[in-house]
Amino acid sequence: MKYKIIIISLFIGLILFQACKRKEVAELPPEINFNKKQELKINEQNEQNLKQINPAEKKHIINLNNEVILNQLPxxxxxxxxxxxxxxxxxxxxxxxxxxxxxxKKGQVIAKLDNSIFSEQLKLAQYNLEQAKNSEKFALLSLKRTQTLNQKQATTQIALEQAESNYLNSQIAVKLADTQLKIAQINFNDTSLIAPFSGYIFNLTSWIGNYVSATSPIVTLASLENLQIQLLIPQTIENNFKVGQKFPFKSTNQKNKGIFTITNIIPYIDQNNKSYLIIGVPSNTEKQLMSGELILIQLK
Structure with missing residues (x-):
């Protein structure tokens, strides 16, 4: 009888031990599984970010150790x-x-206004000048005739002075009409927008049929002369750049190439870090570079 009690007690103890063990295993937090899922999610996000990077920019990515692959910089x-x-x-x-x-090119017409009104004003100014010149000729003849009569004492001094005054006024009228004609001609010419120098067109803001006011900009012209190149670099690679240093460059479309010469290095500090603004001039002998173009500075 005692043996039966002992065996039953051992059996019950074994059952309780197994139950406690299963409960302990169930209560363990799945930290390992969670970390694996989290790591997988992060890796997937990194892969997505890398896919979004332009292939031309992958050569100058700053890695996790804050090191820069010095091949090229935008x-x-x-x-x-x-x-x-x-x-x-x-x-x-x-x-x-x-x-x-x-x-x-310099002198090339970029745009034109409707010049019908200005054309009529020009014709009117031309007509007024012709009339003023005819009046001047008549006043001159009248003056000469009055002078002849005055010499013969066949007219009064008042008539002579009046003839002289009329001729003087006719000369003034001719000058005024000539000035008005020049203004009308200028206004007519100003209906054409002409390039003052050679360069590239951008920021064209108006189109056919739009009403524009005088002095309201409708387009920007960028000269091919005195171009400047700028790039921002992190402090970690600032020692690689010196004033006067030269680097080859190429445009992102591979069409334009040249040499970039550094002229100035300016510290650029914000709330997060310190950077440097590199300023320089390009060789632009083929006159192909234009303002706003993105290029790649070749460092290796």
């Missing part, structure tokens, strides 16, 4: 000589003869 071309062009008279745009990104 930079932007800026035009130091740019001009906002506008008409000098009000009117409706009749035609646009250039487009954004187009290269134009």
């Amino acid at each position: 930079a932007t071309v800026y035009g130091t000589n740019t001009s906002q062009l506008s008409f000098r008279v009000n009117g409706f745009i009749y035609s646009i003869l250039a487009k954004n990104g187009q290269y134009v």
Whole structure:
């Protein structure tokens, strides 16, 4: 009987031990499984981020150790000589003869206004000048005739003075009409927007039929002369750049190549870190670079 009690007690103890063990295992937090899922999620996100990076930019990515792969860095071309062009008279745009990104030569017509009103004003000014000249000729003949009569004492001194005054007024009228004609001619010419220098067109803001006011800019012209290149670099690679140093560059479309010479290095500090603004000038002998273009500075 005692043996049966002992065996039953051992059996019950074994059952309780197994139950406690299963409960302990069940209560363990699945930290290992959670970390694996989290790591997998992070890796997937990193892969997605890498896919979104332009292939041309992968060569200058800063890695987790804050090290830069010094192959190439992106930079932007800026035009130091740019001009906002506008008409000098009000009117409706009749035609646009250039487009954004187009290269134009000095003296080339970029746009025209409807010049019908200015054409009529020009014709009227021409007519007024012709009439003023005819009046001047008549006043001169009248003056000469009066002078002859005065010499013969066949007219009064008052009549002579009046003839002289009429001739003087006719001369003034001719000069005034000539000035008005020149103004009308200028206004007529100003209905054409002409490039003051050679360069590239951008920021074209108006189109055919738009009404524009005098001095309101409708387009920007960037000169090919005195171009400037700028790029921002982290402090970790600042020692790789010196004033006067030269680097080859190429445009992202592979069409333009040249040499970039550093002219200035300026510290650039914000709330997060310290960077440096590198400024320099490009060789642009083929006159192909334009303001706003993205290029790649070749460091190796």
